[in-house]
Amino acid sequence: MSKRSLHPRSLAAQAMGKIDPLTKGVVTPIHIATTYIRDEDNAYSSGFVYGRPDNETIREAESVLAMLEEAKAGALLFGSGMAAATAVFQALSPGDHVVASKVMYWALRAWLLTEATRWGLIV
Structure with missing residues (x-):
């Protein structure tokens, strides 16, 4: 079988x-x-x-x-939701634009407005 x-x-x-x-x-x-x-x-x-x-x-x-x-490229596990979320944004290049809701997980919002912008994303 x-x-x-x-x-x-x-x-x-x-x-x-x-x-x-x-x-x-x-x-x-x-x-x-x-x-x-x-x-x-x-x-x-x-x-x-x-x-x-x-x-x-x-x-x-x-x-x-x-x-x-039925993924062609595999799957990834992360230790936390925050790790998974930041990995998605870190797959972008500095200078890329991100549109994000003001209503979201607070820690991710804070990360987007501080660390991600320092890294070069435009939020």
């Missing part, structure tokens, strides 16, 4: 059917935070650098979300 023939809830609950090679768990184990061993040349050949923002738990969740949404 192909993964796409399963119901999206089943795919999400089973992390797309990936089996943990070490424990044989059917759900990816949660890696909260860790650091990783560097190679002799000081590189990170494992593909992981620092465990809070970049670990297998995050990558698996992003993969499941991208699959459920």
